[in-house]
Amino acid sequence: MAKIDNQPTHPLSMDRLPTRYLNAVLIDDFATTHLGDFLLHPDGTFSQSNGDEDVESTIDGTNRLITRSFQNWHTHLPMQLNARDFSDGLALSDWLAKSIFPTEMRLTPEIAAIGAAAAAAEMCKTGSSFANDMYHFPGAIAPVLESAGLRAIVCGPQTQWPPQEGGDNGEVKRELERLLAKNSPSNLVQYGVATHAIYTCDQEVLLSGRDLAQKYDTTLHIHVSETRKEVADSFEATGLYPVEYLDSIDYFIPEKTVCAHGSWVKKSEMRIMAANQAILAHCPSSNMKLACGGTASLPAYLEAGVDVRLGTDGAASSGSGLDMAHEARMACLVQRHDHWDASALTAANAFKMATKDSKDWAVWNLNDIKMSPRGRANNRHISNLIYNGAQCLDLWVEGQAIRQNGQTLTLDEPAIINELNQAVETYYEGIE
């Protein structure tokens, strides 16, 4: 059980009634399949329906599969602004230096909000109800997610590099503090603190970020050991591997730190992460697209006792957007490939990892050819969903219908598509 609570119960949800699905298939937190009539309660629980309860609405669940929604533990949501093939063919260091950082120098709160809206729309369309984000202008991103009815931890930087966020480091930090002070346990969207990586943040910045996260009892989010170069540079500069270095400066906040990637990590570093109850966000698509040459070694992490989740990274990093079913498939493939072991990560375990701690519901179209055959005992739904993807019909967060019948209700998707296409005309003009 994660100690980072991304599932607060909003007081408003208590006023809502449950929703009834008739004749549906429901897969619960333990991957047990249930058939029949169900109530989805605003507090995230479910029960069998007798047919006589007061409900918000009754939905014909024939050909619908109800599962927990996906939870995305590492994103840069406004990077939807960057096309999937943005600077395709560059490795991470060139990709950051030649494309991402120069582009981000042009970022404004307005453009970040447009990118975040596009991301929120894609999350809804692919059955995700939560993102742990890291990006500039958190104050522009969080309201977009709030109005979409989604959950998130929006981690903002506390320095101005890159890009210029309108002032010196002091001003950027004061703005983040102002946002952090708004955190309340009942908010679906929380603010957290991002310290990008040890190669972009010096010790003073890392510890200042830690202090801020500690002061506001919130999430501390960092990229760790994404490439061999990062590890080699760390060892040359400090004599320590990245996780050892972070531990040596007392960076970790127990139960509150999220480390993205963790691809080039020794077993002793995994034990440091476990001792600090850090969450590892495994991002296989990003690692492979950016030719990082390694991905998190799942069996070793699990043996060390680390809480491993999945993340998509930014849209341009992974090339696969925010589709967590796709990411879970990638995790299955790369873990088996790397370990020469077909049991290294099953579809069922990848699904559990991708939905861990979710209190929300995604409803999938069983009439989709991609979800057939279903299996004689309805036993193929999860593997169909993970290996083949499926159409998300409905998405529920605390009893609110975020999406119904394949339409997102809380966002104007056609308008977002227009705004996104207009924004990128100027945003990455002149960049390959």
Ligand SMILES: [Zn+2]
């Ligand atoms: Zn990232």
